[in-house]
Amino acid sequence: xxxxxxxxLEHSAALSQAERSALETLTLNRRSVSARHDIAVxxxxxxxxxxxxxxxxxxxxxxxxxxxxxxxxxxxxLCRMHTCGPSTRDMRLGALTHCSVADIPRxxxxxxxxxxxxxARAMRWLALxxxxxxxxxxxxxxxxxxxxxxxxxRELLVCLQVxxxxxxxxxxxxxxxxxxxDAMGISQVHIxxxxxxxxxxxxxxxxxxxxxxxxxxxxxxxxGFDPGYLDLRAARAA
Amino acid sequence: xxxxxxxxLEHSAALSQAERSALETLTLNRRSVSARHDIAVxxxxxxxxxxxxxxxxxxxxxxxxxxxxxxxxxxxxLCRMHTCGPSTRDMRLGALTHCSVADIPRxxxxxxxxxxxxxARAMRWLALxxxxxxxxxxxxxxxxxxxxxxxxxRELLVCLQVxxxxxxxxxxxxxxxxxxxDAMGISQVHIxxxxxxxxxxxxxxxxxxxxxxxxxxxxxxxxGFDPGYLDLRAARAA
DNA sequence: CGGTTGATTGAGTTCGGTCAAATAAAGTGG
DNA sequence: CCACTTTATTTGACCGAACTCAATCAACCG
Numbered sequence: 001x002x003x004x005x006x007x008x009l010e011h012s013a014a015l016s017q018a019e020r021s022a023l024e025t026l027t028l029n030r031r032s033v034s035a036r037h038d039i040a041v042x043x044x045x046x047x048x049x050x051x052x053x054x055x056x057x058x059x060x061x062x063x064x065x066x067x068x069x070x071x072x073x074x075x076x077x078l079c080r081m082h083t084c085g086p087s088t089r090d091m092r093l094g095a096l097t098h099c100s101v102a103d104i105p106r107x108x109x110x111x112x113x114x115x116x117x118x119x120a121r122a123m124r125w126l127a128l129x130x131x132x133x134x135x136x137x138x139x140x141x142x143x144x145x146x147x148x149x150x151x152x153x154r155e156l157l158v159c160l161q162v163x164x165x166x167x168x169x170x171x172x173x174x175x176x177x178x179x180x181x182d183a184m185g186i187s188q189v190h191i192x193x194x195x196x197x198x199x200x201x202x203x204x205x206x207x208x209x210x211x212x213x214x215x216x217x218x219x220x221x222x223x224g225f226d227p228g229y230l231d232l233r234a235a236r237a238a
Numbered sequence: 239x240x241x242x243x244x245x246x247l248e249h250s251a252a253l254s255q256a257e258r259s260a261l262e263t264l265t266l267n268r269r270s271v272s273a274r275h276d277i278a279v280x281x282x283x284x285x286x287x288x289x290x291x292x293x294x295x296x297x298x299x300x301x302x303x304x305x306x307x308x309x310x311x312x313x314x315x316l317c318r319m320h321t322c323g324p325s326t327r328d329m330r331l332g333a334l335t336h337c338s339v340a341d342i343p344r345x346x347x348x349x350x351x352x353x354x355x356x357x358a359r360a361m362r363w364l365a366l367x368x369x370x371x372x373x374x375x376x377x378x379x380x381x382x383x384x385x386x387x388x389x390x391x392r393e394l395l396v397c398l399q400v401x402x403x404x405x406x407x408x409x410x411x412x413x414x415x416x417x418x419x420d421a422m423g424i425s426q427v428h429i430x431x432x433x434x435x436x437x438x439x440x441x442x443x444x445x446x447x448x449x450x451x452x453x454x455x456x457x458x459x460x461x462g463f464d465p466g467y468l469d470l471r472a473a474r475a476a
Numbered sequence: 477c478g479g480t481t482g483a484t485t486g487a488g489t490t491c492g493g494t495c496a497a498a499t500a501a502a503g504t505g506g
Numbered sequence: 507c508c509a510c511t512t513t514a515t516t517t518g519a520c521c522g523a524a525c526t527c528a529a530t531c532a533a534c535c536g
Binding site: 382383424425427428431 | 523524525526527
Binding site: 068071083090124127131134135141143224 | 296298300301304306308309319320321328329351352355358361362365366367368369370372373375376377379380381423462466467469
């Protein structure tokens with residue numbers, strides 16, 4: 001499988017050979033993080049993180065102890081691009097499954113952006129795409145829980161297809177129901193019931209860490225999902 | 239008052255004189271949009287929009303007819319930076335109060351980004367800051383309604399202070415309760431009750447289109463608001 | 477001064493939350 | 507390979523925040 005970040009960036013526009021190999025050098029030093037451990041906490045702002053395998057989650061812990069996951073990070077996703085002031089407790093980044101991560105010095109990335117116009121353009125596109133995605137999650141939050149969950153699954157399908165980690169209608173999803181609940185902003189008890197609902201309607205099959213969507217069209221209609229906001233060729237083709 | 243976009247961008251890093259004046263030329267052709275009218279709909283992707291006065295909202299309409307506002311656009315905010323595929327019904331942009339807007343050809347902006355490194359850097363920062371903000375809204379969505387509303391008010395205070403449209407503890411807020419409800423993702427009836435609660439606790443005073451926060455510290459604590467995510471000097475100073 | 481829009485209140489309902497317990501599954505050490 | 511612990515999923519009963527429907531009241535406006 002080719003490099004997931006490059007694969008993803010090339011969905012916006014082609015990169016030169018020099019740009020591709022420059023990006024590849026970023027990810028030489030990999031690190032392994034086991035499930036339920038943080039990849040990054042807030043005090044270290046001089047690096048960004050690239051997930052190269054597994055699924056991670058950007059999250060914040062609320063006062064009462066509950067956790068809200070605001071986005072998933074799948075292979076090819078850069079995290080903590082935004083350097084918030086050092087004083088702040090920023091969002092955290094935690095591994096939901098066992099992950100492999102590359103630590104990238106922020107200065108090194110900045111350098112690539114300065115010297116390679118194609119990378120600069122791709123990073124601009126990436127940030128705006130993530131923004132689009134975050135806003136879609138916001139819209140999603142005002143849908144009923146079953147449609148919301150369906151929407152999340154449908155989005156994950158596209159995002160994993162982009163980096164070659166999903167086939168037509170299924171992908172590996174080794175996270176717990178609790179993680180899913182925190183990403184949807186509902187309780188663990190309730191997500192279980194919602195899952196049962198989707199299973200009963202044959203909208204999804206989820207067993208042995210593999211999620212299958214028997215009829216993608218039907219799930220998509222149910223979820224009110226419009227792939228357009230992702231601005232990916234894979235999505236447009238679909 | 240100096241140009242709001244420049245004012246905002248300079249919160250990340252200084253711009254050269256050439257860059258400032260290049261940005262100024264972008265906003266020569268203003269347009270007036272009255273409250274409750276769309277500034278942009280989805281089919282026109284060759285321009286971006288700069289709000290120069292008033293408050294607008296980025297929103298999407300759900301199937302059942304309800305509307306979800308995913309962010310406010312205040313003076314100095316650029317909108318529709320992301321060109322989604324032409325096929326998609328993207329987010330819409332509507333004026334909540336009477337607005338003045340500058341239409342900026344996307345190509346013109348791209349040109350500035352190519353030629354002025356400082357503008358390129360500032361735009362990168364801007365996109366990441368908006369992303370940070372969108373994710374903060376997401377976190378906010380899992381708080382109880384009263385805290386959520388308090389958080390929105392606190393955020394608006396900072397964002398308006400940045401462009402010189404708010405003083406220490408108050409600003410003009412001429413939107414309707416219905417708009418606020420759609421931004422918070424709750425019903426019109428409920429926002430009314432929540433507002434009454436905040437008023438009863440002297441956390442806010444909202445009359446004659448002016449919103450005042452008698453005790454900013456107290457509201458902030460109540461909301462669980464941490465200004466750090468905005469990465470603005472104004473916020474850091476506070 | 478009627479007419480339209482926005483704010484407020486009341487009553488009843490529902491979706492999703494909490495608490496608590498019961499299974500089921502997955503490790504772990506002997 | 508089996509007892510034992512831990513973690514994840516599932517179920518039941520009850521509760522509460524927020525929604526809907528519907529009506530009233532207040533403002534604004536030509």
